[in-house]
Amino acid sequence: MTDNDNFLERLRTDARPLRYEPDEMMSTRIAARVRERIAAESHAGIAQMLARWFRPVVVSLATLALVATLGIQWAEQSHDASAATMDTLTSTQTVDISVGGDTFSVE
């Protein structure tokens, strides 16, 4: 054993009382808090897991609902537009009817 080792070994022996010893209260408190935090994290973990499953489902349903709404709206709009076009056509064209040599124009 070298001189350095001897010195450190002697210091080790002399420094033994410096080791901190937590009392019973402190140990119990730490154990209880650790337990509490772990339990809280487990609950949070379940919530996160549910959120992981539900989030995509909710997003998919919302997307479907949006697409359906937009589709219906578009279909209604295009139906209205074609109806309006027919009205326009019929309202601007005149029909000539000849009865007894006379010609009547009907709008």
Place this chain on the structure above:
Amino acid sequence: MTSLPMFEGAGAGSLGFDRLAFGVEKAPTRSATNEDPIEARAIAAVKTGDAAAYDYLVSKYMRRVVSIAWGVVRNAADAEDLAQEAFVKAFENIGRFKTGEPFGPWIYRIVTNLGLDVMKHRKRFRHEEITDSAPAERRDRADLPAISNELAERIDRGIESLPDMQRMVARLYLVEEFGHAEIATMTGLSEGTVRSHLSLARGKLKEKLADLHGGSND
């Protein structure tokens, strides 16, 4: 109860858990097998989701973890917070823990890493008042355990007067009685660096405690 602000928002990365996992998984030469069958069973149970089994590990390593924490923060309330944080972090990262290895080095490394973070945090916030010439004055000595032994108190002052890493290494070696390899694993330093810190610390302590040890070379 005070809370340590450095834990707020601290992610696993900032606490060096990547390094931690690497160290435990990739150092088979240093690792020992777990010789406590109850501990091995408790770890296996915790890994499968039985949180209650963690109580055994907490109670088994409580004293040592608190003592390591106290060596860094130097007051009971902060040591309590640090120990608590270490146990929770260990639980959160238990999935990375290699089955069959003892839990001790793992939890000691976690609490040491947290302690190093506390040291960095304190250094940042007390930068103005810290000088190399009088590092001992910055320590909070209000909450020291009752050291009846004058010699031990002198050694404590000597250790506390050392620069941060030397102090950490000296304390782990002298007070906690860890070996060089264990300290290297715990701090993430190489064994050579640990020996170097210890050698520097030894020189300074020898000077400070010359009267107690007769000023001899041994």
